[in-house]
Amino acid sequence: MTLIKMGFVVSGVVGVGHYGVGEMVTVIQAYRFALDPTAGQYSALRSHCGAQRYAFNWGVARIRANLDQRAAEKTYDISGDQLTPPVSWSAYSLRKDWNQAKNEVAPWWAKNSKEAYSSGLANLAAALGNWAASTKGARHGRRLGFPRFKGRRSGLSCRFTTGAFGLGIDRRHVTLPRIGAVRTHESTRKLARHVERDTARIRSATVSYRAGRWFVAFSVEITRADPAPALPDSVVGVDLGVASLAVLSTGEVIANPRHLEAALRKLRRLQRQAARRTGPDRRTRRPPSARWRKTWARIAVLHAGVANARRDGLHKLTTRLVRTHGAVVVEDLNVSGMLRNRRLARHIAGVGMAELRRQIEYKAGWAGVRVHVADRWYPSSKTCSACGVVKAKLRLSDRVYRCDACGLVCDRDLNAARNLAALARRETSSPSCGATRNEPAGNPGKTRATRATGTATGRPAPPGTGQRRRRKATTARI
Ligand SMILES: [Zn+2]
DSSP states (O other), X not given: OOEEXXXXXXXXXXXXXXXXTTOEEXXXXXXXXXXXXXHHHHHHHHHHHHHHHHHHHHHHHHHHHHHHHHHHHHHTTOOGXXXXXXXXXXXXXXXXXXXXXXXXXXXXXXXXXXXXXXXXHHHHHHHHHHHXXXXXXXXXXXXXXXXXXXXXXXXXXXXXXXXXXXXXXXXXXXEETTTEEEEBSSOOHHHHHHHHTTOEEEXXXXXXXXXXXXXXXXXXXXXXXXXXXXXXXXXXXXXXXXXXXXXXXXXOXXXXXXXXXXXXXXXXXXXXXXXXXXXXXXXXXBOOOHHHHHHHHHHHHHHHHHHHHHHHHHHHHHHHHHHHEEEEEEEOOOHHHXXXXXXXXXXXXXXXXXXXXXXXXXXXXXXXXXXXXXXXXXXXXXXXXXXXXXXXXXXXXXXXXXXXXXXXXXXXXXXXXXXXXXXXXXXXXXXXXXXXXXXXXXXXXXXXXXXXXXXXXXXXXXXXXXXXXXXXXXXXXX
16 A cells, blocks of 8 residues: 655645545545633633734734835835845744744733744735735735734634644543643544544644634644445536535435524524614714624524534535545536625525535545536536437526426436536536526516615615625525
């Protein structure tokens, strides 16, 4: 068996290259555990995340002041040597400068692990590097601005890369520098087994606070030996549904997890409740009421639950797919484009599709399964899976596919999944013309706008609230 060392972190989990079946691979993988800290640990965690933010903001102010100074001097025709020297923004120099300045600017620094400050400065160095690359045009994606100050309400997180961190021996605790042994909400055995067998090495620990709960995420260099798929010659197409979680080309419909439906009902109720309470008003600077805040805190917890249920369902599905089939076909949806169009009902399914694709791609890499990504403009929904005729138009509201040429009547999502599977069998991903692009049903722009400006009671909405209401209406339809 060969050991291949490769892998890069993509939002917590690794992307890997393609490996042969049954080989061992070494990858970087994230293990995340929910924490149950004591009251003292809770404030220590908060303090470390605050320290991270403080160092970040200190660095932003320092670099900004230096750049502004140099820009001002240039307008006074001061030449190269006379200019204020530039301040280096590498993580190393930022840390060095921080250590010189910390007694002055943060005399309380010793309360937190030095890792907290390094974490903020490392984040700043990365942000400044991205900004510089983006300004020069050396970076793909949207243009990035200069790093902004982190406010009190920005997400709490802090990363430890050196010092005493790791798993406790009882599988119910994790150790963090300065904070000590924190009890975990669930067992750490999955990672503990790897550590005991010496097939895992923990590289860093990141604590974060999301929707009322603390988490720790370990970045782990791990050696995996995943089983090969049971049916290596089988090809499966996956279409993420709106009504169900997914539809497979085998005809199997994977229903949404049960608790998702219950959570959505609760969510709708809480969102109505929040709408009746007094929210913040930017124009009059009216702060939100305590009751409004309380409802929104509950909505955030519920949203986290909905997201967890969906992710759990997707994980179970993707693991089963790569354990069973030799090839998996998914669609390449323009997810960021769909997110911009909030009115498109399918955008929710698209969000799941991006996560499904991410999971399938890295799990397939581990198991040696082939992944095909259908071209973005391949009309998987509009093509007949029996005779291959492409319909000119198919509304999102048409849930059943009816072929005019051969008379096929079949569920819309199943038809799409079958087309995807056939695509991989042909081993081609033919781009189609622009005429077959997907369009939303009806004229949603018009209908949504009329609903957004009024209320259910017929009372006209106060000016300026249309935007907020529209967003709520969309989230209610997840
Ligand atoms: Zn047909």
